[in-house]
Amino acid sequence: MYKMIFMALGCCLVLGGVLGIAKASLMPIKAIVGQHYLEVAWQESLRTNETEKPWKNADFYTIGELKVKRLKISRVILNTISGEAMAWGIGRINNIKSKSSSGPVILAGHRDSHMKFMYELNVGDKIELIMSDGLMQTYIVSKTEITNKPELEIPESIYKKNSLILTTCWPRKSSKQALQRYIIFSQQAV
């Protein structure tokens, strides 16, 4: 009798494992394949000057693009950091707050997919940013920082200047819930 139970258990483990693999591998696949659709939507929104959803039932839209030439990185920026949006790309944290184009652009993304490149960035690296006005701005990485709390306080001295801030989780590799954050500050090149 207990054989049957063990057999069933074994079957469950295998089946569950396979499904688990499928589900987990969907994440990086989503991250890669999604970028393509996001790119299409982003180009379209640049052309039409209207917000474009990458697919019909998405609950987010594209607002910009970020490029790091040295690392051959290109990322489409989404308007929100909802769990759904972050599965597909990187999002702008302060999208609603700042009405004007001045003030920092603060972005967040998953450390093991879209924002992985953050760990490769060094002070002095150039980041190119295109927002919905279609103009490209170049930023230079000025500082990297690890914070101990999941919050970011931006003093007005920085806030007033045009800056780009990238954030992701820290430590780099950990399976636990990360409490620390890795933050990269960059200033607009003049």
Add this chain to the structure above:
Amino acid sequence: MTQSLLKTVWLSQMINKWHLCDRLAGLTLVIIFILSISVPLRAEYSPKQPSINLDDVESGQLLMRSGNKLSSAILLSTDIKIAVAGSSSRTIVSQRFINTSETWAEGVYVFPIGENAAVDTLKLRIGEKFIEGIIKEKFEAKVIYEEAKAEGKKASLIEQQKPNLFTNNIANIGPGEVVVVQIEFQSKLISKDGTWELRVPLVSAPRFDISVIEEKIEFGSSGFSNKSINTDYNENIDVKILGEKELFNPVEIFIDLNTGFDLNSVKSAFHKVNIDKLSNGHHKISLPGPISSDRDFVLRWTAKDKDTQTSLFKETQGNQEHLLLTLNPPLTNKNKYSPNREIIFIQDISGSMGGEPLRQSKIGLEMAIKRLKPSDKFNIVLFNDRYLSYAENPVLATAKERDKAIRYVRRLNSYGGTEMYPALKYALKNFRSEKSVLKQLIFLTDGAVTQESKLFSLINRELKTARLFTIGIGSAPNSFFMSRAAELGRGSHIYIGDMDEISNRMTDLFGKIENPVITDLELILPKGFVAEVYPNPLPDLYAGDPLSIAIRGKNASGIAKVIGKIGNQKWVARVTLDQGSDQIGIAKLWAREKISNLERNRISLSPNASQKVDIDSELLQTALNYGLVSRLTSMVAVDKTPSRPQGVNLDTSKLKIAIPNGWDATQFEYNYKEIIPQRLQKMSSNNELLITASLIQKSEMYSLPQTALNWKSSILFALLSTLLGAIVLITMGRKNNV
């Protein structure tokens, strides 16, 4: 039609597919858990919200702004005097602040008060200047203020930011200067289950865990410095409260409680008070000494005779009589009658609800379904960019059906966009019961909506006898939309931001709306008496709620009737209008009620509607006539200090302070050295008082999301499980062969 049906079927299939997948994965998870390894399989996403909305400011706060720098003003003292007369109260709050910065500053004083309060007086003393506010049209007031500010004059401006929140800007406060702010407002008191309650907010929202008395507030980028003049409410103002240690804030409270009827009891809920009984209906309540403001001050009283809770007060202004009628309908929880209900839940399952918001929302929905009676009917409408309903028509909430619905809810996942309109329209038209059944629509969402006005006009058009209750979920719901929607839907709105609150808040709401209700309320005035009556239409009354009606007309006399329905029964109350007793402040309450009513009507209109202009002009006229701060009117200060008499020495320190007539000298007169706490004083070489400056830089605070998919460990993990399963299968297979 078929197309939408097809969509619905597709949606439900999608949901089912995902459930299967999730369940199997879930099962594996359980097994893996048994194997005592714990690695999270999902990316966690739980944003914290360190900044709070202006809605959450619950006690007066003052900030100093000079140039780019913002410094906290220290609150030296607070004195609150409240005169209760019948069913209204007049509150006078006097506070002393000090500008601790080293530069000239602009102060911004934020004060939240009850929704039905009418702010009509502002008095300020800044240093040696006395300033009193007068009511002006908003734009005009702003211009006067800005001009005075630019010229370096002392000036002050009270603006309404939201119906229950006001700000007061004070220009040109010198370093070390003391500011005395006195604000007066008239409020309506409402009894609940026969008990009257007066609440004095003294502390900020407790969930921020601030053990101290005063907080610093900072304003977001879209804060009050906004130069443009906006006649709409600014919904984007964010205020952040930071904990600040060792600030002190003694509060003194004095209440003159003149109810006009005999009292059964008077009690202070949290503080020790001295009660001085002048007569059965007149008490003076004071504190033995100053209290620290770590909790609200609450005073409750009950009437000896239940009948006296029907009251009528009046005030004549010009040739108009203003009446405030309060009735307590015979509805208590003891009432055997319990109405049948038809309830439709609308659940948002769009992508933005993903994670915590949906989880909370599902718990809430489950609780609501569990509470249904077998004789109630219900349905659930789900929506993202499409919609889908649990049943075609509302079904009876039998135990079996409830279980089924709960299982259905538990399986929900979030994805897709947000299209609220078709779902709301469907739900509004889904009610099937006859008229006497209570129809309630319960809307759970994070409120990420566009085209609010389209939704408002839909609610207005299709509501009929139904009532809409909105429940905001998650860290940042669109509370503007949801509270307005509930107002239009003649229901109520609650916001649940914290998992710990969910059970209590839901129980409160459902406890209220399950109970009997008086509907179709109407006031029938005696023949020949033409009057303006607010609120219009009269709201439904739930158990324990009193009915309060504000009336304005000429020569009020005769018998008015209030009629309504409890289920199928008729309810009538008769009031003799000549019998009202005179009471100061009723006219202002009437005006405030009218303004609220106009605001409600306005939001149901589409943004371009021409009626908006008419409503605004009527609102402006009412606010100006009655001297109230509103969305369209502000209070701006005019310098009232008597000019320096000829021949008096210019040495200002010797100038005797002349307090204007009618101003309360006990509040506005002070000895500078005596009121400044020791710790703020440093004696300099000149023996002059120096104030230690504490400057903080203005900054913005953002919460950063969890950003890890952890897909690698998930894969590893699943691989492990497959391997383990395979080993088990192989070994078992071998044993069989042997």
